[in-house]
Amino acid sequence: MKFSLSWLKTHLETTAPVEEITTALSQIGLEVEGVEDRAAALGAFRIAHVVEAKQHPNADRLRVCRVDGGDGRILNVVCGAPNARSGMKGVLALPGAFIPGTGITLKAGQIRGEASEAMLLSAREMGLGEDHDGIVDLPEDAPLGALYVAWAGLDDPVIEIAVTPNRGDALSVRGIARDLAAAGLGTLKPWSAAAVAASYASPVRWATETEACPYVLGRHFRGVKNGPSPEWLRRRLESIGLRPISALVDITNLFTFDLGRPLHVFDAAKLQGGALTMRQGRGESFAGLHGKEVTATEADTVIADASGALALAGIVGGESTGCSEATTEVFLEVALFDPVAIANTGRRLGIQTDARYRFERGIDAGLMEEATEAATRMILDLCGGEASEVVSAGARPEWNRSATLRFSRLASFGGHDVPADEAVAILDRLGFAATARDAAGLTVAIPTWRNDCAGVPDPQAEYDLLEEVLRIIGLDTIAPAPMPPLTDAEGRARAVPPVAVTPAMGRAIAARRVL
Numbered sequence: 001m002k003f004s005l006s007w008l009k010t011h012l013e014t015t016a017p018v019e020e021i022t023t024a025l026s027q028i029g030l031e032v033e034g035v036e037d038r039a040a041a042l043g044a045f046r047i048a049h050v051v052e053a054k055q056h057p058n059a060d061r062l063r064v065c066r067v068d069g070g071d072g073r074i075l076n077v078v079c080g081a082p083n084a085r086s087g088m089k090g091v092l093a094l095p096g097a098f099i100p101g102t103g104i105t106l107k108a109g110q111i112r113g114e115a116s117e118a119m120l121l122s123a124r125e126m127g128l129g130e131d132h133d134g135i136v137d138l139p140e141d142a143p144l145g146a147l148y149v150a151w152a153g154l155d156d157p158v159i160e161i162a163v164t165p166n167r168g169d170a171l172s173v174r175g176i177a178r179d180l181a182a183a184g185l186g187t188l189k190p191w192s193a194a195a196v197a198a199s200y201a202s203p204v205r206w207a208t209e210t211e212a213c214p215y216v217l218g219r220h221f222r223g224v225k226n227g228p229s230p231e232w233l234r235r236r237l238e239s240i241g242l243r244p245i246s247a248l249v250d251i252t253n254l255f256t257f258d259l260g261r262p263l264h265v266f267d268a269a270k271l272q273g274g275a276l277t278m279r280q281g282r283g284e285s286f287a288g289l290h291g292k293e294v295t296a297t298e299a300d301t302v303i304a305d306a307s308g309a310l311a312l313a314g315i316v317g318g319e320s321t322g323c324s325e326a327t328t329e330v331f332l333e334v335a336l337f338d339p340v341a342i343a344n345t346g347r348r349l350g351i352q353t354d355a356r357y358r359f360e361r362g363i364d365a366g367l368m369e370e371a372t373e374a375a376t377r378m379i380l381d382l383c384g385g386e387a388s389e390v391v392s393a394g395a396r397p398e399w400n401r402s403a404t405l406r407f408s409r410l411a412s413f414g415g416h417d418v419p420a421d422e423a424v425a426i427l428d429r430l431g432f433a434a435t436a437r438d439a440a441g442l443t444v445a446i447p448t449w450r451n452d453c454a455g456v457p458d459p460q461a462e463y464d465l466l467e468e469v470l471r472i473i474g475l476d477t478i479a480p481a482p483m484p485p486l487t488d489a490e491g492r493a494r495a496v497p498p499v500a501v502t503p504a505m506g507r508a509i510a511a512r513r514v515l
Helices: 018-027 038-042 148-152 173-182 231-239 247-258 339-349 354-359 365-383 420-429 460-473 503-514
Strands: 002-004 032-036 046-055 063-068 074-079 089-093 109-111 114-116 158-161 205-208 215-222 264-267 275-280 284-287 293-296 301-305 308-312 329-336 386-394 402-406 433-437 441-445
Touching (some): 074 114, 205 386, 247 264, 301 339, 329 365
Antiparallel strands (some): 032 158, 046 063, 046 089, 215 386, 264 329, 275 301, 284 293
16 A cells, blocks of 8 residues: 555644654555655756757757756756757756666766767656656746756655455555554544535436345436646656546545545446446446456356446456546446455456455445545536436445443453553554543444444454453563463473374374374
8 A cells, every 4th residue: 555645644644754654654554665755866957948959060969058057057968868959857866866767877978079968868767767759848937946856746655554354444545544543642533414405307327137246326427528637647657656647636646545435437328228236246347447358257247338347346447438538427336345256356367456455455334425425526616517316226234333442451351450440541542532431441432434343243343342451552562571481281381382282193193193
């Protein structure tokens, strides 16, 4: 799971530096695998103005540029880029700067008899892509002399964490922010999505015929204009390694990582029959958006219209109903799937997507309505148009889970004598709201985003609460204690415990010896 520091701060009010954040993440069980700080590699590069570009007298493919770097000096730069021209703005590297895309440290010198005192950079030379057809061409209003990373929004560290299979809630930026707020690194910002009024009745309906999809919502949009996403959205996706595609598709990718809520959009004009159905496959094949053919069996859940299967539910959409620049009406899917069904299909077909990765770990069933409204607002803001009523099929599973924690177990089982009030406060910050409390312990309601703590009988549920409290306090704060001495039947000390052999194993061993 990757996220940028600025993205995290959209959900977490904090002044903690990135080093403190990464330390806290590892301490609370979200192990940091790496931090990418592009500002460190690109911090020396500045925005420059090409005052003049003329033909090199001794080389047909080179130009001699007079470049203003913003410090009052005019530098001579020999450049081989075909787009180098008078009046443009580019990115300038001075002697002594390390060029990450080439692995060299720049030096001033002579190129075919002309002095070259600096370098105008391409995207590949900066390590920002494979474009090497020309130097970076910046807009006219790019501020002369400013640091390129600051102007381009690249001075934003990207953090990558490892997420254990039981922590599906940590596959969202908001979930990570919630954990950090519980650990005392800031305050979780409030988030809610106001309902968007319907403008018309939806021409597309939902139906579900499979237990693998207990609940699904949808919304139709008309009059939309699909095109490139705004700069802030493109940068946010690019920071975690995603390629921006179009506004409609980028919105679904944003919600996948921001809230851990995968979405999908169909070009509604390409749907047949006026209804979409969640059902099991019938041996149908279709071209997936991942560029490969998909054949869905009865073991796989598909989304189908009157023409047949269109998408592999919860895993990958189909090319036939994908959105393009020509899309003017769209249907939004917000679904809940059985994690085991998604995992089995994904493994059998060998398809790994960000949606599958979240669905098979369990997503927040309580977020579906608000996510629908939030996605609706963003689609209208970025693509225009108007939205229909929200349509649905099935019913959201009832969620009424609770667990009880005995305060004494924090010391006797967990090894840390945590004050009761502190334990209650930690659980509350994590979303485990207290429903009852006395001197001995408390009972909490398990939030919908923590389905890993639900559906298990006591005492396992209590162990989950113990773990939540202790990981936020820090497992490294638990005092080490020696193992109790081992003794044999006569009371003599043993260095190694006896082999654990069940009666069945003992009979098998004896039978082997006899035979």
